[in-house]
Amino acid sequence: MHADGASQLPNPLEELSLNELRQRTSMKWRTHPDDVLPLWVAEMDVKLAPPVAEALHRAIDAGDTGYPVGTAYAEAFAAFAAAHWAWSGLDVDRTAIVPDVMMGVVEVLRLVTSPGDAVVVNSPVYAPFYAFVTHDNRRVVESPLGEDLRIDLAVLEETFSRIRHEGRGAAYLLSNPHNPTGTVHTLEELTAVAELANSYGVRVVSDEIHAPLVLPGATFIPFLSVPGSENAFAVMSASKAWNLAGLKAALAAAGPDAAADLARMPEEVSHGPSHLGLIAHTAALEHGQEWLKALIQGLDSNRALLGQLLAEHLPDVGYKEPEGTYLAWLDCRHLGVQTHQSSGGLAVVSDLAGPAQLFLDKARVALSSGHVFGSGGEGHVRLNFATSPTILTEAVERMGRVRP
Template sequence: MTAAPLEALPLDLLRERGSAKWRTYPRDVLPLFVAETDYPLAPAITAALHGAVERGDTGYTPGESGVRSAYAAFAGRRFGWRPDPTRMRSTGDVIMGVVEILRRTISPGDRVVVTPPVYPPFYEAVPEAGGVVERVPLVEGAGDYRLDLDGIERAFAGGARALLLCNPHNPTGTVHTREELAALAEIAARHDAVVVSDEIHAPLTRTDIVFTPFLAASAASAALGYALVSASKAFNLAGLKCALMVAAAPETAAVLRGMPEEIEWRTGYFGAIAAVAAFDPESDPWLDSLLAAIEANAVLLDDLLAEHLPGARYRRPEAGYLAWVDLTAQGWGDNPAKRILTEARVALHYGPAFGDEGRGHVRINLGCSPDVLREAVERIAALR
């Protein structure tokens, strides 16, 4: 049975929020840039946080917060994969985890492959960990984006020591197949390289698409990979600061265990409380309704672009609520989001921030009401 779409909160109520989405721009701007959603929290999360506040339970995060076992059960239900909770450690957020893993798996000056267009903080995380970014862009086909496995092999053969994978991919919404991930692992194994997989968008995979965790793709991927996971993107919990670093082999798990305790102390206690509630089966119906709302908006955007901006190129994302739209045909320059913000009063994520491949593109947040999405596209179309 298909879940009913979740309804977004009213715009006047959303404008009372104090988060980045609602405080970065003036009130007349429709904010569809940063990855926050406009829906009410899952009831189990609201209840858990209210309970903690009522108890005055605002102290330090315990070593055993329940997040690891909760995620293992969630992954079993949603992805058919049950990772070992004893091979996980928590930290504040996914990028913190990426940096700490890279610090322990590369040497200063080593090259780390990224696959643009890709999440902009990847370009900062690699040098923060002591590495140097090596770009191997995705290959754009007739209907999708795919990893350039030959290009990745050349990068590893040339000395790159790691790959920072986005799985599912932000901003294109690509869900890499099991076969691609297994092939990537074989390439990395041949060159004694490491793959660090950011899987924060995995819970947002469309119901008609199969998500494969990198660590579950093959024996090789389990042996050499690390994954970063969090409830923050799907359940809108970014400000609460909780993510998990996941390993699947004794050797990689030993790398996580060898990290200083301070890395785990960075986990927000409210983040842990909220994540346990998010990963609980009680929150599954809410997540199903969220997926229905996102899918409806993804279809709506397709229709709106065809009606109002027929030159735009857009592929419905296989995962996530972020739409990657090519506006090159409009002739609005390399960074069309600038003109859209100034003249249409709609804030979209700048395409070039994702890499050179983002020139002429924008990223649109679909995690809003259909009415807000419709108004945003109509405002943009008025610039033509």
């Protein structure tokens, strides 16, 4: 989404104080003690967008808390996609409601792969890709990102070729935009991906949960809009852009040549989303655009602020501005994070969670450790900058006072 023009709404990231945030009972604010500033899990420090809150209040006042049904969510997403991405190809008849994006990914992978088949991912990548895929008895095969944190098409082709020579089925689980790097894939990159996937008989499943959170300077491209994506899938949700993770609802969409596969999804999957979740997500997509515009302006400001703060307080930390999401991928390998052996031996490199553990222990700032994102993540941390400028400033200043 492009933030065309200035929003008339206040910055949603500046509406809650630290004391107010500490009253929350969600994972972000209950995992660590009160002296820790939590910039880890992907929750935003915002109030609900007013149209979403109003829709939920109406439903609760009416006792409308039954089972989910219907296509209102898909229709809202189709209208949003047409308005914000100039994509009119989201066909409501080729969609299915699913509990959340990761459960939707698992259900789609079950349709197009068998136990033991390979699922290719671009590491470092969203940690649950590994857990959910392997739990369902598929094997994760990494195709690492390039040094520029973009898809390395040559490596991807080599990976596809190697897997297909094994004679097993394969799928490619794409993070679009990419988590944790914030890379927004271009039309050219995604077209090349589709060509490779078709050449090697690999089915693409695109996780597009951060799609509405593309920041100024980049453009989101729905994977199903690119040439050659006709047999692919996308799984999308309003949860990240409007902070609705606790209100479960997502949408699986199929390209025209994948419609028959999607039709095989078990009917009981549609009972997983929350009815209130569908109401909230639909309201966000239909009526929350102005709030989203204000949010993106705030995230864009925080993105720049983070760069300034790091340059001042942690100049040895590598930071490439993300093009989308509210997640920053920080390279801490030059900080020299070390521990000392208790026996008095030579200094040794800290455990895999070294930088994140250092900042938690010494700065009381919680970040996500890079090692959980797979190969290429060691020595990195992921920082969530969807918070107030005040909290972000305090966190980086604390981090800057820490030395290994």
